[in-house]
Amino acid sequence: xxxxxxxxxxxxxxxxxxxxxxxxxxxxxxxxxxxxxxxxxxxxxxxxxxxxxxxxxxxxxxxxxxxxxxxxxxxxxxxxxxxxxxxxxxxxxxxxxxxxxxxxxxxxxxxxxxxxxxxxxxxxxxxxxxxxxxxxxxxxxxxxxxxxxxxxxxxxxxxxxxxxxxxxxxxx
Numbered sequence: 001x002x003x004x005x006x007x008x009x010x011x012x013x014x015x016x017x018x019x020x021x022x023x024x025x026x027x028x029x030x031x032x033x034x035x036x037x038x039x040x041x042x043x044x045x046x047x048x049x050x051x052x053x054x055x056x057x058x059x060x061x062x063x064x065x066x067x068x069x070x071x072x073x074x075x076x077x078x079x080x081x082x083x084x085x086x087x088x089x090x091x092x093x094x095x096x097x098x099x100x101x102x103x104x105x106x107x108x109x110x111x112x113x114x115x116x117x118x119x120x121x122x123x124x125x126x127x128x129x130x131x132x133x134x135x136x137x138x139x140x141x142x143x144x145x146x147x148x149x150x151x152x153x154x155x156x157x158x159x160x161x162x163x164x165x166x167x168x169x170x171x172x
Contacts, residue, residue: 006030007117009055016057017112023056032070033117036124041074041132043087043124051116053091061096061109068120077131085132089123 007030011017014024029050036043043049053066069088076083095107095114107119157163 005115005117007033007120008113008115010113011055011062011109012112014055016055016062019057020059021057023054026051026053026055026066033121036070036121037072037074038125038128038130040077040130041072041083041085041128043070043072047071049120051120053116055114058094061094062114063092063094064114064116064119065090065092067091068123070124072128072132074132076134078133081134083132083134085129087124087127089127091119091123093119 009026016022016024029048031046032043032049034045036045047070050069051066052069053064056063056065067088067090069086072085072087074083074085075081093107095109097109099106099108107115
């Protein structure tokens with residue numbers, strides 16, 4: 001585990017290690033790590049990454065929850081214009097003291113330290129749009145010729161014939 005990364009937190013100095021029920025808030029802005037991107041859009045290395053997290057000590061480890069915010073830069077997939085999109089992702093992750101046998105997905109507390117970089121990387125990269133667009137609309141709409149005006153008269157209603165049957169029964 002990296003010793004000098006700003007994403008590594010010492011749980012012993014925070015007073016969380018082995019104290020279930022204790023918690024600590026972390027509100028900070030850090031420079032984004034490298035490779036926080038997909039092919040067409042990403043968060044530039046060194047750009048501000050805002051963390052608003054809560055570390056909760058539980059018997060199995062440390063539960064980290066909160067949000068990570070950044071700004072992604074890339075290209076609009078339709079126009080290839082430069083695009084800037086805000087990225088806000090929720091973090092809800094359990095760091096365990098010891099990984100269970102066969103469990104390769106859990107994040108582990110290593111030497112009383114918790115590294116947030118892999119969790120943040122996973123969450124931010126998964127939140128990036130595969131087809132970024134300035135208008136944020138996924139609906140494709142088009143018009144051919146003139147717009148048709150809908151006339152909602154009773155005679156064109158699909159229930160008009162049923163209404164006439166009801167009227168006949170009332171008359172008899």
